[in-house]
Amino acid sequence: MPKRSAGILLHRSGPDGPEVLLVHPGGPFWAKRDAGAWSIPKGEIDPGEEPRAAALREFAEELGTAAPDGELIELGEIRQAGGKTVVAFALAGDLDVSAIRSNMIAIVWPPRSGRSIDVPEIDRAAWFSLAQARTRILAAQAPLLDRLATALGRM
Numbered sequence: 001m002p003k004r005s006a007g008i009l010l011h012r013s014g015p016d017g018p019e020v021l022l023v024h025p026g027g028p029f030w031a032k033r034d035a036g037a038w039s040i041p042k043g044e045i046d047p048g049e050e051p052r053a054a055a056l057r058e059f060a061e062e063l064g065t066a067a068p069d070g071e072l073i074e075l076g077e078i079r080q081a082g083g084k085t086v087v088a089f090a091l092a093g094d095l096d097v098s099a100i101r102s103n104m105i106a107i108v109w110p111p112r113s114g115r116s117i118d119v120p121e122i123d124r125a126a127w128f129s130l131a132q133a134r135t136r137i138l139a140a141q142a143p144l145l146d147r148l149a150t151a152l153g154r155m
Contacts, residue, residue: 002083006055007042008067009075009090009144011152012127018152019127020145021095022136023062026120027107038136040144041122042086051087062122064101068093075147080140088144090151097125 010021022038024030030037043058045051052072059067072089079085102120109117128136130145137145 026123
């Protein structure tokens with residue numbers, strides 16, 4: 001059965017329209033990758049856990065702070081390469097990206113070496129306009145930007 005994750009697409013008003021918060025994965029594999037490497041803060045849904053609860057938990061783990069208070073708006077699901085399904089929610093709010101403190105995870109590095117190193121799950125977060133975000137976000141997650149734009153147009 002494919003893995004399921006949940007995440008939050010945090011957004012705010014910027015000088016040129018909506019801005020979204022994206023995160024960049026930590027570790028040596030991602031160190032020199034930028035375009036197409038960024039993501040919404042997300043993570044696996046535990047057995048029996050509601051997607052909303054998982055999205056809030058993962059936001060706190062990856063960014064080191066609770067999500068801002070507000071209404072989570074469903075953006076639906078997307079399927080990533082490898083078959084993982086991501087359930088996404090939009091949330092209006094602000095966050096100081098210089099204050100993020102990601103949790104650490106163990107990875108095998110170099111690949112197939114059997115050696116493990118600890119790296120931050122994300123090494124940075126940044127605010128992007130929707131146009132900028134389209135060039136940075138994982139291709140499979142790009143529809144979430146369109147869904148957010150549609151949702152914001154209805155508000």
